[in-house]
Structures are given as C-alpha cells and as structure tokens.
Amino acid sequence: MTSHQVKPSKQLLYSCLWMKMERRVLWVLQTLLVLLPSVVSAPCPRPCFCPQPAELHCTFRSLLTIPAAVPKHVKRINLGFNSIDKIGNTSLSRLGKLELLMVHGNNIHSLPDGAFRDLLSLQMLKISYNKLKEINRYTLQGLWSLARLHLDHNQLELIHPDAFQGLTSLRFLQLEGNQLQQLHPATFSTFTFMGQFYISTLRHLYLSDNVLTSLPSQLVETMPQLENLYLHENPWTCDCSISWFHDWEETSPGVLKCKKDRALPGGQLCPMCSSPRHMKTIKLHAAQRLVCSSPVINSLHRTTSPEDSESETLTSADFRGPIGNISLGLSDEHGNELDLQCSVDKLKELTKISWEQVNKLQLVANITFSVDIRCSVDREKYEQLWKVIAYYSNGPAHLERGVILSKDPYPAYVYKQDSVQDAQYYTGLKVKMLAQPAWLLQTSVELQLNRPQSSTRMVNLILRTNLSETVDTELQQRLRRSWVMIESANRTRKVMVVVLGSPNEMLCNLHSSGQPVVQWMLPDGSKLNSPYSSPENRVSVSRDGRLKMKEVTHTDAGIYYCIANVHEDLAVLSFYLTIQESSRPPPMEDISITSMEEFAGNPISLECSASGSPDAEIHWILPSSRIVNLQATSSKTLVYFNDQICSNACYHCRAAQRTHYEQRQHIFSSRVPKHR
Numbered sequence: 001m002t003s004h005q006v007k008p009s010k011q012l013l014y015s016c017l018w019m020k021m022e023r024r025v026l027w028v029l030q031t032l033l034v035l036l037p038s039v040v041s042a043p044c045p046r047p048c049f050c051p052q053p054a055e056l057h058c059t060f061r062s063l064l065t066i067p068a069a070v071p072k073h074v075k076r077i078n079l080g081f082n083s084i085d086k087i088g089n090t091s092l093s094r095l096g097k098l099e100l101l102m103v104h105g106n107n108i109h110s111l112p113d114g115a116f117r118d119l120l121s122l123q124m125l126k127i128s129y130n131k132l133k134e135i136n137r138y139t140l141q142g143l144w145s146l147a148r149l150h151l152d153h154n155q156l157e158l159i160h161p162d163a164f165q166g167l168t169s170l171r172f173l174q175l176e177g178n179q180l181q182q183l184h185p186a187t188f189s190t191f192t193f194m195g196q197f198y199i200s201t202l203r204h205l206y207l208s209d210n211v212l213t214s215l216p217s218q219l220v221e222t223m224p225q226l227e228n229l230y231l232h233e234n235p236w237t238c239d240c241s242i243s244w245f246h247d248w249e250e251t252s253p254g255v256l257k258c259k260k261d262r263a264l265p266g267g268q269l270c271p272m273c274s275s276p277r278h279m280k281t282i283k284l285h286a287a288q289r290l291v292c293s294s295p296v297i298n299s300l301h302r303t304t305s306p307e308d309s310e311s312e313t314l315t316s317a318d319f320r321g322p323i324g325n326i327s328l329g330l331s332d333e334h335g336n337e338l339d340l341q342c343s344v345d346k347l348k349e350l351t352k353i354s355w356e357q358v359n360k361l362q363l364v365a366n367i368t369f370s371v372d373i374r375c376s377v378d379r380e381k382y383e384q385l386w387k388v389i390a391y392y393s394n395g396p397a398h399l400e401r402g403v404i405l406s407k408d409p410y411p412a413y414v415y416k417q418d419s420v421q422d423a424q425y426y427t428g429l430k431v432k433m434l435a436q437p438a439w440l441l442q443t444s445v446e447l448q449l450n451r452p453q454s455s456t457r458m459v460n461l462i463l464r465t466n467l468s469e470t471v472d473t474e475l476q477q478r479l480r481r482s483w484v485m486i487e488s489a490n491r492t493r494k495v496m497v498v499v500l501g502s503p504n505e506m507l508c509n510l511h512s513s514g515q516p517v518v519q520w521m522l523p524d525g526s527k528l529n530s531p532y533s534s535p536e537n538r539v540s541v542s543r544d545g546r547l548k549m550k551e552v553t554h555t556d557a558g559i560y561y562c563i564a565n566v567h568e569d570l571a572v573l574s575f576y577l578t579i580q581e582s583s584r585p586p587p588m589e590d591i592s593i594t595s596m597e598e599f600a601g602n603p604i605s606l607e608c609s610a611s612g613s614p615d616a617e618i619h620w621i622l623p624s625s626r627i628v629n630l631q632a633t634s635s636k637t638l639v640y641f642n643d644q645i646c647s648n649a650c651y652h653c654r655a656a657q658r659t660h661y662e663q664r665q666h667i668f669s670s671r672v673p674k675h676r
C-alpha cells in the first residue's frame with residue numbers, strides 16, 4: 001500500500017528532475033549543435049534504458065505514466081509491464097519518427113481520441129493485456145503507416161465500424177481474448193471503394209477467445225488478401241445465419257486456422273459449434289448442415305423431421321431500397337425494339353475483389369459485381385422483351401460501350417453486342433443505357449435475363465461488370481462513414497411468450513455513428529416510424545426504439561422487425577411474439593399432451609426439451625398464467641410444488657425460436673395418498 005503511495009511522488013520527482021535536466025541539456029545541446037551538428041543525441045529519460053540512441057526500454061519499472069520528454073527522434077519504445085493506466089492526449093505528441101510502440105501489460109482502460117495522431121511512422125503498436133473496452137473512430141486516427149496492431153487480451157466489447165477506415169497499411173490485427181459479441185460487416189474495412197464497397201487490407205486476423213456467436217459473410221468476403229483467420233474459442237451458433245461459411249471455406253481453402261497445441265487432443269484447437277445442442281462438439285468448418293429449422297419438442301413417437309425455416313425471415317437486404325435507376329433501349333438485328341424503365345437494387349454479390357498498393361498514397365482496387373435490375377412491364381412489352389432477350393437467360397449477352405449519347409443530367413451510352421465473345425448467340429443486340437449512378441456504365445458489361453425471378457409484370461435482369469478505381473489513401477483518412485448496429489446479445493429478448501391481454505415490450509438497442517431513424521415492421525406488414533403512438537396509445541414506439549403494447553391480442557402474434565437507418569447504412573433485427581390464452585389451451589392441431597399422476601402436495605418434476613436450429617427457448621406457462629422463461633442453455637426440467645392440483649392442462653411448455661413454436665400440455669390427475 002505504501003509503495004503505491006510512494007510511486008507517484010517518485011515518478012513526479014523523476015519527471016521534474018528530468019524536465020530540469022532537459023532544459024539544461026537542451027541549452028548545452030543547442031550550444032553544441034552549433035559546433036557539432038551531427039553527433040548529438042538526447043539523453044535517455046530515467047528510469048529507462050536506451051541500448052541505442054533511437055531506442056527506449058522501460059519494462060518492469062512500475063511506471064504510472066508514459067515518461068515525459070521522450071526524445072523526439074526515438075524510433076522504438078517498449079513500456080511493457082508497468083502500471084500505466086492512462087495515455088494522455090499529448091503523451092505521444094511529436095514522436096513522428098516512432099516506428100514501434102509497446103505498452104502491453106499495463107492498466108490502460110481508455111485511450112483519448114487522437115492519442116496517436118502524431119505517430120505517422122508507427123508500424124507496430126502493441127497494447128495487449130490492458131483494460132480497453134472500446135475502439136472508436138478517433139482512437140487510431142493518425143496511424144496511417146500502421147501494419148501490425150495487437151489489441152489482444154483487453155476487454156473490448158465494441159469496435160466502431162469506422163475505427164480502421166484509412167488505415168490502409170494495416171495487415172495484422174490481433175484481437176484474441178476480448179469480449180466481442182457482435183461485429184458490423186464493415187468493421188475491418190480500411191478503405192471505401194466508389195463510396196459503396198468496404199474493403200479490408202488485412203491479411204491476418206485473430207478473433208479467437210471472444211464471445212462471438214455469428215459473423216456476417218461480408219466481413220471476410222471483403223478481405224481479398226486474408227491469409228490467416230483464427231476463430232477458435234467462441235460460442236458459435238451453427239445455424240443458417242452462418243450458412244455462407246461453407247462456401248467461403250471452399251473458395252478460400254486453408255485461410256481458417258486452428259490453434260496448434262500439442263497438449264490438446266488432436267494437437268489443435270479449432271472453432272467449434274456451441275449451439276444448437278445437437279451440433280455441440282462439431283467443428284464449425286466440418287458442420288455439414290448450417291440450417292435453421294423449427295423447434296420440435298422431443299417426445300416418444302415422432303415421425304416428422306424438423307423443416308427448414310431459413311427463408312422465413314427477412315434480412316437487411318430485403319429492406320434496402322434501390323440504389324439507382326437505369327433506362328434501357330433495346331433493339332436487335334431482327335428489328336425487335338423495346339424501352340424499359342428500371343430500378344437498380346443494392347449490390348447482390350461481389351464476385352471478385354482485388355487490390356494492390358501502388359505507392360504510399362495510392363491503392364488500385366478492382367471488383368467484379370452484379371446488380372439486380374427490375375423493370376415493370378405490361379403484356380405487350382413482355383412479349384417484345386421475350387423476343388429480344390430470351391436467348392440471354394442461360395448465359396449473358398456481352399456488351400461493349402460505344403458512343404456517348406448525352407451527358408446531362410446523367411450519362412447515356414450505346415452498347416453493342418460483342419460479336420466475337422457471343423459468336424454462338426449473336427443477335428446484334430444494341431442497348432441505349434442511361435443510368436444513375438453513372439459508374440454502372442463501364443466499358444464492358446454483361447446483361448442477363450433472370451428468368452426464374454421474372455413475371456409478366458416485373459422483369460428481372462442482371463447487370464454484371466468490372467470496376468477499377470485508384471484510391472487516394474489521404475482522402476480515405478478523412479472519410480467519415482456512417483453506420484448502425486442493433487445489439488443482438490444473448491441477453492437480448494427476441495422470442496417472447498405473452499399472455500393474452502398482458503403488456504409487452506420489445507427493445508431495439510442501437511449503436512450508431514449518428515442519429516439513427518428507427519422503424520418497426522409489424523406482423524401485418526405495416527410500418528411504424530419512431531416516435532409513434534396509436535390512438536389510445538395501445539401501441540407506441542419511443543425515440544430510442546422501444547416498441548410497447550398495452551394489451552396484446554391474437555392479431556399481435558408474429559414476426560416483428562426493427563429497422564434502423566443511418567444515411568446509407570441499415571440494420572435489421574427480427575423478434576417473434578407468441579400469445580398464450582389465459583384459460584383455454586390454444587386451438588392447435590398438433591398439440592401434444594403428456595398425462596401423469598402425482599400425490600397432492602408432492603413436488604412434481606416436469607420435463608420439456610426441444611430440438612431445433614437455433615436452439616429453442618423453453619417457456620413454462622404455469623397455472624397462475626405466470627410465464628417462466630428458461631434460456632436455451634439451461635436445464636429443461638422444472639420442479640414445481642404441486643400445491644394447486646388442477647385436473648386439466650395447467651402446465652404448458654412452449655418451445656419457441658425465430659419464427660416458430662411448438663407447445664405441449666402436461667395434464668395432471670391427483671392421487672389420494674394411501675397412507676394418511
């Protein structure tokens with residue numbers, strides 16, 4: 001204890017001494033400099049050790065702050081294993097030559113915005129084994145040369161999705177041993193391409209030993225140069241939310257790494273499924289069926305197997321509006337002609353991304369992408385369209401850009417079919433295109449009819465093209481990205497069972513870069529903008545995204561979506577509300593019944609377990625209409641004192657998840673004890 005009290009004053013003493021010394025030394029130096037311009041170097045601040053003039057070692061010195069007066073020319077600093085609990089916003093200023101900074105094994109719990117802003121040469125930063133909780137937009141500002149960043153073994157819960165924007169030199173990111181639960185798809189992107197595509201320059205990413213249950217596919221798809229990805233020791237939910245994983249693994253073989261450790265069975269530690277229960281102990285990359293299926297209460301005789309219920313919820317892609325408009329004037333050598341006005345939907349797939357650092361200030365990135373074009377047609381147009389483009393439903397027509405027709409308000413070009421590439425199916429297709437955004441009109445494009453998605457009223461075309469852009473890294477450093485995330489942690493109540501007539505509340509917990517706009521979509525498809533209040537205030541949405549209902553009715557049951565928007569970014573979370581009648585059992589056909597007998601007054605033990613993907617939550621509805629929610633991972637047995645014997649179905653077990661539920665009644669008959 002005393003040593004703790006002594007330390008600061010000692011420290012202060014050192015710094016004061018050092019400051020005094022520095023002034024004197026500076027004076028001497030300045031005098032010397034006139035005489036001997038090249039020989040001088042500033043002294044080593046106490047209590048550090050400087051093996052070389054540009055190197056400062058201060059490990060295991062019980063330091064409480066970064067030493068003051070670090071020489072300006074220093075290139076390497078090691079302050080590992082001290083008791084530094086703060087980095088001031090000027091502690092590291094003017095260290096423009098610094099290339100390596102290690103402050104691992106300290107007590108740093110937060111970093112002031114811009115703490116590193118002067119460290120323009122820093123290539124490696126190690127803040128492992130500290131107490132950081134959050135990395136925001138400004139935490140890493142200025143680290144434009146940073147290639148390796150070690151943030152492992154902190155307490156990070158949130159990384160702002162724009163934290164790494166502009167850090168285009170970053171290749172290695174160590175985040176093992178934190179508390180990350182959820183990551184925005186753009187989290188690790190270091191530059192933005194055409195203002196639309198988020199791309200990461202990372203090659204090595206360590207996310208092991210966090211509390212992640214899922215990952216968005218874009219997160220890895222937008223890291224074209226990823227070589228190593230570590231995901232072990234996270235509680236992965238192996239359901240349809242991560243079904244992309246298999247395809248990604250196939251196209252990026254060997255990128256996912258297991259931790260090598262001879263002490264472990266098999267010699268390695270791989271990412272494992274933690275739920276649903278039937279997938280436990282299966283390796284994530286070996287999991288065969290990453291699907292979602294309805295809950296099924298385990299019972300004696302069941303013949304039906306759970307059905308996939310993957311497509312039954314909408315995703316954020318379904319809520320994104322079109323990104324632009326395109327008009328197409330189609331004609332061919334047979335004299336067929338047709339004009340279409342269409343909307344351009346948000347990018348569907350990025351098939352290929354590549355980037356290359358040309359020099360310190362420029363990257364070149366190429367991407368291949370496709371957009372969905374939807375055009376409304378009438379019967380007459382549909383027939384024309386059929387003649388012009390039906391050929392191009394199995395394979396695309398390759399079109400080359402020709403003369404420009406107009407520049408204002410949007411550019412318009414003539415495209416002609418490439419007779420060499422399309423030698424087999426050549427119809428002399430000509431297309432006048434006017435598009436917004438203009439970058440859709442590249443020198444060559446492919447146009448294809450999406451036959452399965454087309455109807456006589458709405459035609460769906462696919463436009464595929466390659467984009468190339470030279471990215472100015474300095475511009476990227478100044479760019480601000482807007483983003484929004486809806487918290488979906490294990491404590492987020494997304495599935496609810498509510499007794500008819502009771503109140504209910506759903507909370508959409510947001511993190512974002514600015515003022516998000518929240519909307520709720522109800523089971524009937526109607527949308528409520530926050531803030532909202534229905535007549536008589538039965539249903540209301542507060543500004544912070546809370547949806548409240550005063551008395552739930554049968555029509556309230558179903559799937560709800562919270563939709564949050566900030567500029568271009570959108571996040572969606574679905575909720576599922578089921579209603580329980582207070583008296584009668586619900587009118588369900590497939591309800592299953594378990595009967596049992598018990599002595600009045602004896603404790604009873606009820607069992608209910610369900611399978612499904614993801615795991616179902618078990619809710620017990622008790623005789624008093626009280627509802628007890630057992631989290632998916634806990635015991636499925638409820639022990640309840642049978643002090644209120646009821647001869648009908650008084651105990652209901654409801655297994656619910658995402659979009660479905662199943663319910664079973666437990667019927668009791670009380671037995672009179674023989675010996676009394």
Ligand SMILES: *[C@@H]1O[C@H](CO)[C@@H](O)[C@H](O)[C@H]1NC(C)=O
Pocket residue numbers: 089090113114
């Ligand atoms: C440093 O922090 C202080 C207060 O904590 C603030 O007033 C000042 O503007 C900051 N300086 C810089 C350069 O960020």
Ligand SMILES: *[C@@H]1O[C@H](CO)[C@@H](O)[C@H](O)[C@H]1NC(C)=O
Pocket residue numbers: 322323324325436
């Ligand atoms: C597409 O065109 C319509 C009507 O011409 C316009 O209202 C809409 O804003 C345009 N959409 C985009 C994304 O430019």
Ligand SMILES: *[C@@H]1O[C@H](CO)[C@@H](O)[C@H](O)[C@H]1NC(C)=O
Pocket residue numbers: 354355356364365366468
């Ligand atoms: C991008 O495409 C151009 C030609 O379109 C090619 O010369 C260049 O090598 C490509 N760059 C990368 C990084 O793929």
Ligand SMILES: *[C@@H]1O[C@H](CO)[C@@H](O)[C@H](O)[C@H]1NC(C)=O
Pocket residue numbers: 368444445446464465466
């Ligand atoms: C895009 O580039 C690929 C090669 O990377 C090429 O095969 C393809 O034809 C190009 N697509 C278009 C529409 O130019």
Ligand SMILES: *[C@@H]1O[C@H](CO)[C@@H](O)[C@H](O)[C@H]1NC(C)=O
Pocket residue numbers: 211490491631633
């Ligand atoms: C939720 O996750 C935390 C770790 O973040 C864990 O400690 C806790 O037990 C989990 N709760 C449930 C109900 O699964």
